[in-house]
Amino acid sequence: MGDLPEVRVNTFGVFENVGTDYGGPFYIKNKKGRGATTSKAYLCLFICMSTKAVHLELVSDLTSECFIAALNRFTSRRGKPKNIYSDNGLNYVGANRELSQVYNFLNENAAYLGNKLADENIFWHFIPANSPTFGGLWEAGIKSAKHHIKRVIGNTPLTFEEFGTFLVQIEGILNSRPLCPLTEDPEDCASLTPAHFLNGRTITSTPQHNLTDVAENRLSRWQHIQAMVQHYWQRWQKEYLGELQTRTKWRRRFDEIIKVGSMVLIKDDNVPVLEWRLGRVTELHSGADGVVRVVTVKGQFGSLKRAINRICVLPVETEI
Structure with a gap:
């Protein structure tokens, strides 16, 4: 195994070097109530190469304009990155039709996006073709977000606002994960999280009733979203803790x-x-x-x- 890239091991500002990836599609509806029509939407992930902090954006279409708009929202809240890393569209030649749409977009718009961002002193880097392991950081990030989102939401179409609210709460969950102890003091139980690099402290949520066991038809729309967030938390934190316990060989007691x-x-x-x-x-x-x-x-x-x-x-x- 080769050494990690410089941007993964040296000290840089938060989101100074980011990896980006798309996930989806998900289905959203244009309004609440009857007569609503559904359309596709996609999850755009930005992940800090140094701190592993995650930023999620919801985009309505696979066009360069939508990506630039999502990037503008990201830079307005997190600051402008110097380097952006992403997959090469050719990595997914054998992917299914839905994934092909995502990565054909990246492949077809690579030159335009690269030139557009170069004017802003942002440099776009593509990993080598047919080498998805070079992008393991954002692949793991998109898996953490997308894998359980699809299972929690299922076939329930949400409006753009509802889905955006849901994604922001998922972002908070991902950025709350403990990375390492803050101090070596045996009486100190505080841990370092990606949120410390963003806010200077851990992320907490407002108190909520447990809605996971309540029948769906008894919940309002916003209660239903909170129930989906709680279901996501239950699934994801179990998976995250399980990955921390992974043992490939039993060579050490x-x-x-x-x-x-x-x-x-x-x-x-x-x-x-x-x-x-x-x-x-x-x-x-x-x-x-x-x-x-x-x-x-x-x-x-x-x-x-x-x-x-x-x-x-x-x-x-x-x-x-």
């Missing part, structure tokens, strides 16, 4: 990875949206064979014991 004072994420199926249960390990409990399978974790919730398959250790800098 768990007590070589986790130590007293390590910050961990606790897997809990009933936490509210944008709430992560973080704690510090205070004690290791080994079995008769000397292998640690249970730990004691202390946090704002007090002290409790958890099996190691119910916690995820946040990454810290180590010496190689």
Whole structure:
């Protein structure tokens, strides 16, 4: 495996170097009530190459004008990037028809978009053809957003405003994910998140009733959107915690990875949206064979014991 690009490992401003990708299509309707017509809309993702912060935009069509409009909305809120990286349309020659529409747009408008952005001192970089692994950062970002959005929304068409509100809340969920501990203080359970680079603090949500178990026909339109956000949170945080626990080879004992004072994420199926249960390990409990399978974790919730398959250790800098 080659080294990561310079923009991934060196210090740059937030969204100074961004990757972009499209997802979809999704279906939106032109108005509420009866007689509404549906049309396609697409998700445009911008992801910071340094901090992994995510910005989501909803675009109504696959045209260069719509992309420039989405880019203008992005730069007005996040600042103007110096470099934009994206896939090459030729990567998806064998893709299905819907994906081909997205990436044919990128391929056909590459020259126009590159020249247009060069006038603004923004440089567009395409990864090599037939090499989607070069764009793993934005591929992972679009997967995190799109994979569960399609399953949560299903066949429910939303208006442009409703879908835009839904995407902004999804953006907040993605930017709330813990990256690493903020300090090495064993009493400090705060973690660094992409939101710290954007707002200087973590993202919190207003209190909401749990609507996931309420019948859909008893919800208003806006309650239905909040229910979809809660369903998305339940699905995505389970997937994210599962990825933190991925083990390709069982070559190291768990007590070589986790130590007293390590910050961990606790897997809990009933936490509210944008709430992560973080704690510090205070004690290791080994079995008769000397292998640690249970730990004691202390946090704002007090002290409790958890099996190691119910916690995820946040990454810290180590010496190689």
